[in-house]
Amino acid sequence: MxxxxxxxxxxxxxxxxxxxxxxxxxxxxxxxxxxxxxxxxxxxxxxxxxxxxxxxxxxxxxxxxxxxxxxxxxxxxxxxxxxxxxxxxxxxxxxxFASANAVAELVLCEMLVLARNVKIANLKLGEGIWDKKNLKGSEINGKTLGLVGFGNIARALADKAHKLGMDIIYTDIVRCEEKEDIFKFATFEEILKNADYITVHTPLTADTKYMFNENCFDMMKDTAFFINCARGGIVEENDLLRAIDAGSIAGAALDCFENEPLPLRELITNPKVTVTPHIGASTxxxxxxxxxxxxxxxxxxxxxxxxxxxxx
Missing domain, CATH: 3.40.50.720 (NAD(P)-binding Rossmann-like Domain)
Incomplete structure (x- = not known):
């Protein structure tokens, strides 16, 4: 047996x-x-x-x-x-294939949470502060979503985001030729400079270790959001924290961290960072x-x- x-x-x-x-x-x-x-x-x-x-x-x-x-x-x-x-x-x-939809839905959820200042609103209400006038958010409709890596999860997310009115740009070693009319191929640098939301969909390898670092965050719009539901080591977390604190980017959402289950404390307690404990596939x-x-x-x-x- x-x-x-x-x-x-x-x-x-x-x-x-x-x-x-x-x-x-x-x-x-x-x-x-x-x-x-x-x-x-x-x-x-x-x-x-x-x-x-x-x-x-x-x-x-x-x-x-x-x-x-x-x-x-x-x-x-x-x-x-x-x-x-x-x-x-x-x-x-x-x-x-089995978890692609679940992870894509979580990324979309994180994008909406960031867009509407949900974490900050929760924190303030928990402190007894009704701060409606300072919690004006934005809509994802009409914004540009940049996907770094374009495998099963990224394509599922792209389909959902496109239906919600987002423009889709992506970078990968393989082009998505069957949907070139709606998903636009771009270089990594073009995504950093032009996307309103940047999401990561690459494995953690020697080539992708810390691929998101100070130089990358400096190239992003100061109104852009960064989302990582892939692997923690892809991001230099101290650089991300500095970029958020300096206002170089608007905020971030993270489902994975370099040090799990004890991620960088300053990062997970930052009001502009939405965090979850690696639950992308947990449905x-x-x-x-x-x-x-x-x-x-x-x-x-x-x-x-x-x-x-x-x-x-």
């Missing part, structure tokens, strides 16, 4: 489906030292962001050669040493879709390798 370890939780219906298919499923988080031992005796590991699969863990798995499949329930793979695992003969997969619907996709990945893998129902 093939053994599956789910370390960071998964939809219970999908877990039950796997067990009904004949897989031995364990749901439990292991710290690094415990995981080094556990990894030797499982066939599949399913993780989210809490569990890190680094070279030392992969080396332990290679001692028995039993681990065949690592699945990241989500889009980003920065918590897995992907190439190292693949070089060891371990397949690495993620679920790039009931998205989690169900992610789990369904994971079940499909597992079943397809073992069927291809002549294993039916988890049993050789």
């Amino acid at each position: 093939k053994k599956i370890l789910i370390t960071d939780g998964m939809d219970i219906n999908a877990v039950n489906n796997l067990m009904e298919m004949g897989y031995d499923v364990e749901q439990r988080f292991y710290d690094e030292e415990e995981l080094k031992e556990k990894i030797k005796n499982i066939d599949v590991i399913v993780v989210r962001s809490a569990t890190k699969i680094r070279e030392n863990i992969i080396d332990e798995a290679a001692k028995t050669g039993r681990l065949k499949l690592i699945i990241r329930g989500g889009v980003g793979l920065d918590n897995i040493d992907v190439e190292y695992a693949r070089n060891r003969g371990i397949v690495v997969r993620n679920t790039p 009931e619907e998205a989690q169900a879709r992610i789990a369904e996709e994971i079940v499909t990945i597992i079943e397809d893998y073992f069927q291809i390798n002549n294993v039916v129902g988890g049993v050789m």
Whole structure:
């Protein structure tokens, strides 16, 4: 019987489906030292962001050669040493489509919160201050949305924002030729200089580490907003904080941080910064879709390798 370890939780219906298919499923988080031992005796590991699969863990798995499949329930793979695992003969997969709508909706939500000064209004009302006259916001209709990276999430967001009357510009290594009439390709610098809202949709890599820094924020409009629901390390957070405090940009919304779960205190308490604790994919619907996709990945893998129902 093939053994599956789910370390960071998964939809219970999908877990039950796997067990009904004949897989031995364990749901439990292991710290690094415990995981080094556990990894030797499982066939599949399913993780989210809490569990890190680094070279030392992969080396332990290679001692028995039993681990065949690592699945990241989500889009980003920065918590897995992907190439190292693949070089060891371990397949690495993620679920790039299942959470796209959920994340896109959160980004749109953050844009509206920034546009209408919702956080500042909440803070003032909580202090007993009725400051209606100083809380005049703006509308996103007619504004320019700049997307850095144009994958599944960004395209879902672009569709929604366009329907709300926004102009869409984007940059990516691949152009979106099928919708060039409504989504306009631009350089990174053009987005920084022209967008009213800039959102990030790139993975965290050596090339994207701190790609948003002091120079970038200096190029943005002083009325522009910055939104990051991708990965924290893409942004130099101290530079962002200085830009907001100096009035170089109007504000920011962040769902991810370089240091999770203890982000920079000065950033998360700034009244011009809206923050959430990495909840982009945290909807009931998205989690169900992610789990369904994971079940499909597992079943397809073992069927291809002549294993039916988890049993050789």
